[in-house]
Amino acid sequence: MQQAAIVILNFNGEKMLRQFLPGVCAYSKFPVVVIDNGSTDGSVDYLQAIHPNVRLVFFSQNFGFTGGYNRGLAELEGEFNYYILLNSDVEVGPNWDEPMVQVLESNPKIASVQPKILSFQDPSHFDYAGAGGGFVDSLGYPYCRGRIFQDIEKDLGQYDDSVLVDWTSGACMAVRADLYHSLGGFDERFFAHMEEIDICWRFRRAGYICVYIGAVSVVHVGGATLSRTSPRKTFLNFRNNLWMLGKNLPLGKFIPIYICRVALDALAALVFLVRGSIADALAVVKAHFAFLFSRPARQGMELAKNQPISVAGKISILFDYYIRGKKKYGDI
Structure with missing residues (x-):
């Protein structure tokens, strides 16, 4: 069994793959897998021609974020200890993936890990999706360190720590593979949005913890699936x-x-x-x-x-x- 795989879900994201996948391949220690949700925009042709070393799992239709990952990761079950789930519109740098896996290996009760997530449009500020670690309030409303509703904080190093969180962002999160499968993966009825909060809640109900580490950062474009005003x-x-x-x-x-x-x-x-x-x-x-x-x-x-x-x-x-x-x- 291999240690980890970086798994990217793609649907008609050829532009994002061309922009960000070369960096992922260059800066990652672990093998890269792309799950394609029935793209019709040339994504598959691009992957096969330019990135033959990237493993491709292809579906003939779009199963959404939840169904795409569940079906794609089922193809990988038993091969890897950990999955690093990464959006196709995320920019990474040197030594971004290994520290998250090291955190998972340091404590068998850690279910998932998220890095600091900054905004591609303005990397001096946090990103909307995940920012400095996610929480839910007493009525179930989600919020983040670095982002409350539409207010985004500037990154001044205030969240360079490591803390327990309620949820880790689906834009970039490392998860324990066996636990992901044993709990049924993402709830496919969600299709997209809040599925990572739900599965992290199930992790915590099962007695595990979720962790944010601010020593590692990635940059996220966001809004690639649906506009925030949709x-x-x-x-x-x-x-x-x-x-x-x-x-x-x-x-x-x-x-x-x-x-x-x-x-x-x-x-x-x-x-x-x-x-x-x-x-x-x-x-x-x-x-x-x-x-x-x-x-x-x-x-x-x-x-x-x-x-x-x-x-x-x-x-x-x-x-x-x-x-x-x-x-x-x-x-x-």
């Missing part, structure tokens, strides 16, 4: 977040949280309406109906009644951000 993304984020809560919380904890979420998400829909974003407002409403009529079953181990939602403690990020005016993680 109503489709709004729908997936709200629906998947509710699914995640329904799956990972005992019913006694979930019901009061869901009642609060109905009120707060209704307020979010109203804000969208006031701003003229009718499609986004409808997406929030549709997300709640989709959750109520097709809630996914709980997966894996027994639900821990006394397990805290977050390693960060009871924080309401909405209250801190909108009422207390705290725009940076360090101010919370």
Whole structure:
């Protein structure tokens, strides 16, 4: 069995592969695998012609982020101890991959590891997706060190440490391969968005921990799948977040949280309406109906009644951000 593989999921991302894959191949210690989700843009031809040493797993259709990774990693099961899941729009530098694997090898209870993730558009600032490590608040809203809602912090070395986190970013995360498979991988009903938060929650429910290491950094373009202003993304984020809560919380904890979420998400829909974003407002409403009529079953181990939602403690990020005016993680 080999130590690790860098696994990139691609769908019509020829432009990103041309821009970033050469650097990944040049700077990585571990072999590179590309899972192609039925691309029609020339991605496969490019990989076969320019990168014959990159292993290609090809599918004839797009299974989404979740289904693409699950099916692709099933092809690799039993070959590697660890997978480094990497978005095709991520730029890496020297010695970026080995430190994450070393962290996993240092403690068998570490399920996943994320590096510092900076913005490609402005590398002096954190990236939206993952930033300096991810958390969820007491109502299940995700946030990051370095990014709270739309407020992005400048990287001043404030998150160069290593800490426990609630979730590691799907843009770049190293995971324990056997654990990934034993817990069923990503929930394919999510299709895309918040699937990494869900699987990290399941890691933690199974007794493992997730870690951020600030000594390693990568640079992420972001928005390659769906624009952050897309109503489709709004729908997936709200629906998947509710699914995640329904799956990972005992019913006694979930019901009061869901009642609060109905009120707060209704307020979010109203804000969208006031701003003229009718499609986004409808997406929030549709997300709640989709959750109520097709809630996914709980997966894996027994639900821990006394397990805290977050390693960060009871924080309401909405209250801190909108009422207390705290725009940076360090101010919370």
